[in-house]
Amino acid sequence: MAHAWTRVKRSWELYVLLLLPVLYLIVFKYVPMFGVLIAFKDFNIVQGILGSPWVGLKHFEALFRSPNFPILIQNTLLISLYSLAAGFPVPILLALALNEVRTGLFKRSVQLVTYAPHFISTVVMVSILILMLSPHVGIADRLYGLFGWTAPNFMGEPGFFKSIYVWSGVWQEMGYASIIYMAALAGVDPSLYEAARMDGASRLRKMLHIDLPALVPITVILLILSLGNIMGVGFEKIYLMQNPLNVATSEVIATYVYKVGLLGANFSFSSAVGLFNSVINLILLVAVNTISRRVSQNSLW
Amino acid sequence: MLRSRRIKEPIGDRMLVAAIYAALALVAVAVAYPLLYIVSSSFSSPRAVVSGQVWLLPVDFSLRAYASIFQSSQLMLGYWNSIVYTVVGTFLNVAFTVLMAFPLSQRRLAGRGFFMVLMMTTMFFSGGLIPTYLLVKELHLLDTRWAMWLPGVFSVFQVIVARTFFQTSIPAELQEAAEIDGCRDIRYLWSVVLPLSKPILAVLTLMYAVGHWNAYFDALIYLRSEHLFPLQYVLRNLLILNASDPEMLANTTKGMRDQGFEQALKYALIVVASVPVLVLYPFVQKHFAKGVMVGSLKG
Numbered sequence: 001m002a003h004a005w006t007r008v009k010r011s012w013e014l015y016v017l018l019l020l021p022v023l024y025l026i027v028f029k030y031v032p033m034f035g036v037l038i039a040f041k042d043f044n045i046v047q048g049i050l051g052s053p054w055v056g057l058k059h060f061e062a063l064f065r066s067p068n069f070p071i072l073i074q075n076t077l078l079i080s081l082y083s084l085a086a087g088f089p090v091p092i093l094l095a096l097a098l099n100e101v102r103t104g105l106f107k108r109s110v111q112l113v114t115y116a117p118h119f120i121s122t123v124v125m126v127s128i129l130i131l132m133l134s135p136h137v138g139i140a141d142r143l144y145g146l147f148g149w150t151a152p153n154f155m156g157e158p159g160f161f162k163s164i165y166v167w168s169g170v171w172q173e174m175g176y177a178s179i180i181y182m183a184a185l186a187g188v189d190p191s192l193y194e195a196a197r198m199d200g201a202s203r204l205r206k207m208l209h210i211d212l213p214a215l216v217p218i219t220v221i222l223l224i225l226s227l228g229n230i231m232g233v234g235f236e237k238i239y240l241m242q243n244p245l246n247v248a249t250s251e252v253i254a255t256y257v258y259k260v261g262l263l264g265a266n267f268s269f270s271s272a273v274g275l276f277n278s279v280i281n282l283i284l285l286v287a288v289n290t291i292s293r294r295v296s297q298n299s300l301w
Numbered sequence: 302m303l304r305s306r307r308i309k310e311p312i313g314d315r316m317l318v319a320a321i322y323a324a325l326a327l328v329a330v331a332v333a334y335p336l337l338y339i340v341s342s343s344f345s346s347p348r349a350v351v352s353g354q355v356w357l358l359p360v361d362f363s364l365r366a367y368a369s370i371f372q373s374s375q376l377m378l379g380y381w382n383s384i385v386y387t388v389v390g391t392f393l394n395v396a397f398t399v400l401m402a403f404p405l406s407q408r409r410l411a412g413r414g415f416f417m418v419l420m421m422t423t424m425f426f427s428g429g430l431i432p433t434y435l436l437v438k439e440l441h442l443l444d445t446r447w448a449m450w451l452p453g454v455f456s457v458f459q460v461i462v463a464r465t466f467f468q469t470s471i472p473a474e475l476q477e478a479a480e481i482d483g484c485r486d487i488r489y490l491w492s493v494v495l496p497l498s499k500p501i502l503a504v505l506t507l508m509y510a511v512g513h514w515n516a517y518f519d520a521l522i523y524l525r526s527e528h529l530f531p532l533q534y535v536l537r538n539l540l541i542l543n544a545s546d547p548e549m550l551a552n553t554t555k556g557m558r559d560q561g562f563e564q565a566l567k568y569a570l571i572v573v574a575s576v577p578v579l580v581l582y583p584f585v586q587k588h589f590a591k592g593v594m595v596g597s598l599k600g
Binding site: 004007008010011013014015016017018020021022024025027028029030031032033034035036038049094097098100101106109110112113114115116117119120121122123124126127128130131132137139142171174175202203204228235236240254257258261262267270271274275277278281282285 | 310311313314317318321322324325326328329331332333335336338339350351353397400401403404407409410411412416419420423425426427428429430431432433434435436451452454455485486487490511514515516517518522533536537540541561564567568570571574575578579582583
């Protein structure tokens with residue numbers, strides 16, 4: 001104890017540095033965590049968070065009974081799983097492929113081009129989608145026309161929403177997401193490649209037995225993080241892509257919380273929805289992490 | 302001599318490599334084409350855009366769309382606001398990130414584990430949208446510029462990136478030497494660590510700046526006054542909600558509007574909004590890659 005105190009005294013300036021960021025964490029991160037109490041109350045502005053009456057699980061019951069509930073869960077899960085199934089392997093394949101290419105102009109150009117869409121804002125990304133997919137004037141319509149087909153109204157057709165969302169995401173993020181795998185591949189011990197060559201291994205075998213195993217640790221970590229966030233589909237892009245025609249397949253928990261809570265000023269109910277979502281995410285994260293630690297010795301903590 | 306020593310690759314390997322090159326070229330074209338198409342459309346005449354003559358390069362080269370954009374005071378104000386949010390916001394972000402990351406990188410900090418847990422918890426659990434909104438409201442930050450800066454003043458992920466850098470790239474002996482010379486922590490950070498940390502400071506600046514420039518969500522939630530709206534918010538109104546800006550259409554005739562002038566305008570808007578980031582990007586590409594890699598090292 002006395003020893004710890006000397007350490008604190010010797011490095012007191014470090015605590016001065018920490019003061020502002022820690023204050024930020026407490027005010028902007030921990031206070032809202034307690035603000036989540038309003039999910040168990042009937043919040044009204046006049047009485048404030050502490051003064052509003054307790055109502056127990058009323059809002060949660062309302063959520064579970066709501067006819068929207070199964071649709072919300074279904075859309076959220078489907079979009080997440082679809083994104084994961086399509087978006088997760090592509091950057092790995094891209095990194096493996098780029099790793100086979102000799103450093104030079106070609107490799108640098110491919111990297112430059114594929115990373116670029118990452119820097120486009122969500123608003124611009126969705127605008128591009130709408131412009132390209134709009135009936136009559138969009139380029140998709142014209143491509144269909146070349147074959148003599150009539151293009152559907154992509155953004156207005158509920159059945160297309162998830163695919164447009166997911167594949168535009170792959171288009172935008174695959175390059176940037178591949179960087180982390182490239183880093184892992186760069187760290188492979190060159191003597192492994194030499195040994196493989198001595199044994200007469202083909203390139204394909206080398207990729208399968210050296211490169212792929214080298215990617216396993218980072219892949220597992222990223223997979224845990226994505227699975228732990230499976231109910232946390234991003235609000236921004238979905239909200240912008242939504243329109244009255246596709247809302248049946250595009251309404252997810254995050255957009256619902258925003259509409260009911262902020263637009264409808266139904267603070268308590270939408271906090272309950274948000275809390276439900278966070279808790280499921282947390283349980284998933286802990287569960288996936290535990291399983292992974294047992295099975296593969298790779299884990300976040 | 303050198304050539305004869307190289308073993309010729311087997312046919313299977315050469316075919317694999319050829320297939321990889323072809324696939325990568327295809328991917329690059331698929332990513333680049335939409336971007337090129339947008340730029341070309343923005344420089345084409347509205348009639349060419351709407352009648353579908355643009356495939357690859359501009360048709361009927363025209364700058365009309367751009368001329369109209371710069372007449373819109375709404376858009377120019379949005380541009381200015383975004384610059385303010387980005388410059389001030391990025392400065393605050395980097396400062397807070399360093400303030401948090403540097404002490405956490407020092408082994409002698411008693412309670413380091415506690416501070417780490419305090420910070421990491423917020424990565425996995427948060428109060429959510431509504432409680433955060435109510436907090437910002439309680440603090441009277443709604444509809445002020447501070448609402449754009451304070452609620453996300455640093456990201457836990459970037460703190461971990463910076464902390465990893467401080468731990469791995471700055472030798473601990475420097476601190477011991479500094480201490481013997483009577484240099485305390487704040488001065489050590491300012492005069493020794495920061496000058497050695499330029500690469501990571503560059504990475505943080507770029508990451509945060511791009512985030513600010515591209516953000517619209519905080520504006521959507523916290524801002525009400527038109528004079529505070531950032532560029533992305535204005536763009537959303539014009540491009541996605543299809544609000545038209547009378548100033549932009551001031552010098553156009555009805556005939557022009559019928560010929561799809563607004564359509565051409567949208568392509569130009571996209572270009573104007575994305576240019577600041579995309580022009581900088583090739584120069585900083587290496588830093589971005591480095592930032593991701595530093596973050597991937599386990600600290």
